[in-house]
Amino acid sequence: MSNNLAPETINNAVAAFCLAGSPRSVSPHGNGHINDTFLVICDDAGAEKKYILQRMNHSIFKNPQALMENVTGVTSYLQEMIKEKNGDPDRETLSVIKTKTGDNYFEDSLHNFWRVFPFIDNTFCLEQVENARDFYDCAVAFGNFQRQLSAYPAETLHETIPLFHYTPSRFQNFKKAVADDLQGRAASVQAEIDFALAREADTHALTDLLEKGELPLRVTHNDTKLNNILFDNDTRKALCIIDLDTVMPGLSLYDFGDSIRTGANTGAEDETDLSKISLDLSLFETFTEGFLAGCAGSLTPLEIKLLPMGAKLMTYECGIRFLTDHLEGDVYFKIHRENHNLDRARTQFALVADMEKKWDEMAAIVERLSR
Numbered sequence: 001m002s003n004n005l006a007p008e009t010i011n012n013a014v015a016a017f018c019l020a021g022s023p024r025s026v027s028p029h030g031n032g033h034i035n036d037t038f039l040v041i042c043d044d045a046g047a048e049k050k051y052i053l054q055r056m057n058h059s060i061f062k063n064p065q066a067l068m069e070n071v072t073g074v075t076s077y078l079q080e081m082i083k084e085k086n087g088d089p090d091r092e093t094l095s096v097i098k099t100k101t102g103d104n105y106f107e108d109s110l111h112n113f114w115r116v117f118p119f120i121d122n123t124f125c126l127e128q129v130e131n132a133r134d135f136y137d138c139a140v141a142f143g144n145f146q147r148q149l150s151a152y153p154a155e156t157l158h159e160t161i162p163l164f165h166y167t168p169s170r171f172q173n174f175k176k177a178v179a180d181d182l183q184g185r186a187a188s189v190q191a192e193i194d195f196a197l198a199r200e201a202d203t204h205a206l207t208d209l210l211e212k213g214e215l216p217l218r219v220t221h222n223d224t225k226l227n228n229i230l231f232d233n234d235t236r237k238a239l240c241i242i243d244l245d246t247v248m249p250g251l252s253l254y255d256f257g258d259s260i261r262t263g264a265n266t267g268a269e270d271e272t273d274l275s276k277i278s279l280d281l282s283l284f285e286t287f288t289e290g291f292l293a294g295c296a297g298s299l300t301p302l303e304i305k306l307l308p309m310g311a312k313l314m315t316y317e318c319g320i321r322f323l324t325d326h327l328e329g330d331v332y333f334k335i336h337r338e339n340h341n342l343d344r345a346r347t348q349f350a351l352v353a354d355m356e357k358k359w360d361e362m363a364a365i366v367e368r369l370s371r
């Protein structure tokens, strides 16, 4: 079913949770790069009940208990906010299903860590933008998410992956991977290595300002790629933000940047024909407009000015993370073909190069929209 998961292991995990009815089927679901995700369908006296079962990636998230504390805290908080606005707390945010022993995750005898969410039905998620309207909705939703969490007690959040978007440390990891060259792949990717090394100066652009107190630390999502948002099938509106594993203090620019990286790219993250990769300036503008609307005046002038840098740096950072993983033997991101991480790194660098060409236009768009 999944790379290294026996059906008994999965069924044993399903049995640990308080689900309505009896499980009828369990199948792999979604295109995430990190967790193992399954759709569980139960039969509840003739009615279908669906759940998402996930094996958390324990080698990446070292402390699943702390991770689930974050997710439970944030989702409970959002549920209350949604109720106050007469929204639907069962569809507009995730909720955590407890185990039969009342815990928010289950550890099996093989030290796999599992959790369950209700499956939010009648939704779809996008791998690439199909029309500008959807991307605008995403932008409002991610901006709004950040604003909704602005009063969340940030000190209660655990750092689930230390230094997650601390680009200088990502750069150090990358240089170490080049030096160690564990798989003997460095010589064959010298052009990509040179591209990354040539941009070392950029790696500090945001973190220096954070350290100087010129950019505010906020509660951010930190993984705002397009497929981490569910759209309602009926209204085609952005409905629910998912993948809350990296919700922790961060910069608003990380959330803005990661969405541009995934949504304003004219090609797929793993496209092999690099002529298809470019920054769609019109989608950049659409997202900027929506994000500013969703943040509703909460961004500082410096944050707004740096939006293009957020986009470039998140794309660059993701590129060096993919290249690092390629050099280290594909131990972090799930791959589905040979050189998959290298292909991904190449698209990210092609997108960075195109952003550099379009830099003045990106700045002008932001300037115009912020007036």
Ligand code: ADP
Residues within 6 Å of the ligand: 029, 030, 031, 032, 033, 034, 035, 036, 037, 052, 094, 117, 118, 119, 120, 121, 123, 125, 227, 228, 230, 242, 243, 244, 245
């Ligand atoms: P990963 O960290 O591996 O990206 P995600 O939490 O993003 O894992 O889940 C992977 C995919 O599963 C999502 O992109 C989405 O398609 C689907 N998914 C996750 N949770 C739900 C849910 N509660 N309801 C419906 N679909 C979901």
Ligand code: GN1
Residues within 6 Å of the ligand: 031, 032, 033, 034, 035, 222, 223, 225, 228, 243, 245, 246, 258, 269, 318
């Ligand atoms: C991972 O989990 P997923 O697939 O939504 C990764 C992100 C990367 C992204 C690249 C916890 O996101 O940081 O930007 O892949 N998540 C983690 O596609 O590392």
Ligand code: MG
Residues within 6 Å of the ligand: 032, 033, 227, 228, 243
């Ligand atoms: Mg995801």
